[in-house]
Amino acid sequence: MLFTIEHTVTALVCLLSAFVIQRIYKKELPYEENNTKVNGIKWFGWAIFIWGIGSVIQLLGVKVFGLSATHKLLIYSGVTVSLLNSMFILLSLPSIEHNKFRPMVVRLVQRFTEKEFIALFSGVMGIIAFVFIAASYTNVAISNNFIWLIDIPISIIVAFSLLNELNKAFSNRQMKFMYLPSFALFVLIIVAVSHRIIPQDRVVTYIDQEFWTLTGMITALSFKFIYILLFSILLYSWKFLTEREMKQSQLEHLNSENLKLSTELDKLLIANESHLDTIRSLKIKVETLTESSKIELSQRQKEVLTFLAKFGDTHSYTQIAEEMNISVDGFQTHIHQIKKLLNISGSGGKEQLIEFARKEL
Known part of the structure; x- marks a missing residue:
């Protein structure tokens, strides 16, 4: 029951959110000169979309094909979804704007083009995953917790990089009150990761199994929702600041143009006064010449x-x-x-x- 609730809610929320975010991306793309900024929206949407697809796969495997929730095929698909999600989050990090120093992970992502990074990440993770699958698929002695070890280091690195970038961005935008939800996201990701690798047969000797499963479900849902919330706030603040900067730039441009026009007007007024003085002087000279040229007859x-x-x-x-x-x-x-x-x-x-x-x- 809890399995169905978790993956149904995740699929609905993530797929709907991903659709809305991709619509925002399509709308903003023609108006944004810097593609790095707007591409962050795209990868953010893909990270959420892959979560939704992962939950759909889990539901189909259990409800349609009758597989166990702990079946290795579903574990492999879960690891794949998690790795893809990590890759998309990493691709979105360079678009998080701030004026502070970028950590090594983000600088590594920036060093490559998007296609190069996807190829590199997929190649390295594909090789590691193949080794894990080959070693564990027919070996019943290898537990599902061992399979998740492929994803654990990547998830922790991504979680730490995400926390770092979010805090810098919120600090740069005078939104330090967002440090707490950012840290909460980091903690929930660590808890979710720990929940995957801790053997359940050992945990149930100390904690009720239903409580342990409920904790895993709540943690998984919570960190996904907080992730969506934080990036939505970041996206809104980015859009708000971009519009404000655009208006400020337009105001500065208008002020500059107004100053130029005022200067030109002053020059024209001075030139006009000079021409008027010249005309007055010529008129006086003409009148003088006219007076002097009058013929006085007796x-x-x-x-x-x-x-x-x-x-x-x-x-x-x-x-x-x-x-x-x-x-x-x-x-x-x-x-x-x-x-x-x-x-x-x-x-x-x-x-x-x-x-x-x-x-x-």
């Missing part, structure tokens, strides 16, 4: 031009002089002075005088 010269404008097309200078009742020489003198003031010379001077007279008078 009253008699204006009168000569008036008669020239009126009769110039049909009368000669002599006839116009007669109309004005002045001598021809006097009229010619006035014409000469006007031409000099207007800077008129050469043939056609009469026509230019007539045009000026009609326009200005």
Whole structure:
């Protein structure tokens, strides 16, 4: 009964959590430039997914194929699932962000590409597992506890590395209150590991068998749930900090652009003031030149031009002089002075005088 409850709950929770996490990964992948960060979500989801698959295999073996829970095939599958889970957790560790020194295990994972690490880990563990399987499958004297020795060192190393990285990440994010659940996860993993290797026939002489089985079930479920919880909190805090950093970066960019625009505006205002000063100066010069270039004619010269404008097309200078009742020489003198003031010379001077007279008078 306890076996069924443990693996049913584990399968449902882990498979559902893995599905949600992989959906988050697919959603975040197009928006994240640094694939190392978002790949941590993927491997975290795979670690939980393999737990769920392991429980499904255990249920099928016992409920469908009628195998004993202690059958060596189920023990082999359990060890394989545990090793795969350790590998996926190791692959997720480099994505846990903090500014502190990385331990040797994480640096070793970072030294290889993901495919290289998977090939290396699978190769080494496959060789060790083959030796254990070959030595134990037909040998009834070898207990299941001995088979689990393949996984025990790896699980302890992974548990310690996970505790170290989680605490550094939570410390870096001002979340030191998460140290306690991180340490609880580490302790539960150690207890679960110890539960696998301690021979049950020896334990039952001191502890009730049902209590020992219940302890194993509670421990297995608890450390899986805490693991999911801690990584969910870490994922949420990572997302929250990423969005905050993005907004801060956008704010800094906008402030920088605003400063540049303000500087450009100041330059334009200064340039505009300079142009306005130049325009004012040119206007004053034009007005000065206009004033200085005005032609001051005497009253008699204006009168000569008036008669020239009126009769110039049909009368000669002599006839116009007669109309004005002045001598021809006097009229010619006035014409000469006007031409000099207007800077008129050469043939056609009469026509230019007539045009000026009609326009200005």
